[in-house]
Amino acid sequence: MFNELKEINKKPKPFEFYTAAELWTNEYTAEQMLQFHLNEDVDAASRNKEFIDRSVEWIIDNFKVNGNTKLADFGCGPGLYTTPLAETGAKVTGIDFNKVAIDHAKKVAQEKNLDIDYIVADYLKFETEEKFDLILLVFTDYCVLSPKQRKVLLNKFRTMLKPNGLLFMDVQSIEAFNKVEEKAIYEKNQLFGFWSPDDYYGFVNTYKYEEEKVSLDKYTIFEENRKRVVYNWFQYFDIESLKNEFEENGLKIVEKFSDVAGKPFNSNSDEIAVAVKKQ
Numbered sequence: 001m002f003n004e005l006k007e008i009n010k011k012p013k014p015f016e017f018y019t020a021a022e023l024w025t026n027e028y029t030a031e032q033m034l035q036f037h038l039n040e041d042v043d044a045a046s047r048n049k050e051f052i053d054r055s056v057e058w059i060i061d062n063f064k065v066n067g068n069t070k071l072a073d074f075g076c077g078p079g080l081y082t083t084p085l086a087e088t089g090a091k092v093t094g095i096d097f098n099k100v101a102i103d104h105a106k107k108v109a110q111e112k113n114l115d116i117d118y119i120v121a122d123y124l125k126f127e128t129e130e131k132f133d134l135i136l137l138v139f140t141d142y143c144v145l146s147p148k149q150r151k152v153l154l155n156k157f158r159t160m161l162k163p164n165g166l167l168f169m170d171v172q173s174i175e176a177f178n179k180v181e182e183k184a185i186y187e188k189n190q191l192f193g194f195w196s197p198d199d200y201y202g203f204v205n206t207y208k209y210e211e212e213k214v215s216l217d218k219y220t221i222f223e224e225n226r227k228r229v230v231y232n233w234f235q236y237f238d239i240e241s242l243k244n245e246f247e248e249n250g251l252k253i254v255e256k257f258s259d260v261a262g263k264p265f266n267s268n269s270d271e272i273a274v275a276v277k278k279q
Helices: 002-008 018-024 028-038 050-064 082-086 101-111 146-159 173-180 239-247
Strands: 070-074 091-096 116-120 132-137 161-173 184-189 201-209 214-222 225-237 252-257 273-277
Touching: 050 082, 050 161, 070 082, 082 101, 082 116, 082 146, 082 161, 101 116, 132 146, 146 161, 146 239, 146 252, 161 173, 173 225, 225 239, 239 252, 239 273
Parallel strands: 070 091, 070 132, 091 116, 132 161, 161 225
Antiparallel strands: 161 273, 184 201, 201 214, 214 225, 252 273
16 A cells, blocks of 8 residues: 555656546546536636637637638637637638547537538647648647657648648746646545546646646546556746747747737736747
8 A cells, every 4th residue: 555655646757658548538538528628617628618709709800710711720629619710611620539529529510511621630640731821729738748749749730831821829828837736635536527437536646847847637546446547747838938949840929919819918927829830
């Protein structure tokens, strides 16, 4: 028991382990994530409906989305952005490796008679010859990736953008990192049964890595006949570190905001949103 508790509380190196598939491709947890997406009142798997509506309206206006726009939403989930964007007449592609969410998005598109190209894929491995006017990566998806993974993704975006195309995305800021507190929690059926339909015991250890500006929620889940460990990493940025990372990968920031609804940029905000183009 002592050694087991010692392992539960062991702090790994930054991005030492990567378990995203456990969240997004496990049938049970994928369905739980879909329900979070569809809860219009909370910021869980997606932001609340009021914010999304405002964000979509601003994106359409700011980036002049219309019937001539070719657009891709990476990590599109159940289509909360792709659906209204396609209603402008834009040619929309959505990529996500949560099949449950994509199936829901396809159903909505069929009901609304929208021609949206939905693809079930890990977007780190997704390949296409298509070129886009606008690429979206919203709800701070970029932050959960390791430096190596981020480099892979930025290289993909650079090749997929049209000459004047834009990438629009958001991240959590250093201000948000400063609010993270290290903690250890233990409870039965942690997160209200999110991890399993059967009884389980969950441990969550939250760690901060000051030098790297990274946090980790490490979940250790004990069911009757199995143990799982899920690592939820999060990288935080300021505008300079974000600018440097883009420039190292042949991209540059052309607009900056404090959220994906166009809130004016403030260095004290918990979020940073940027429009990026090829150098």
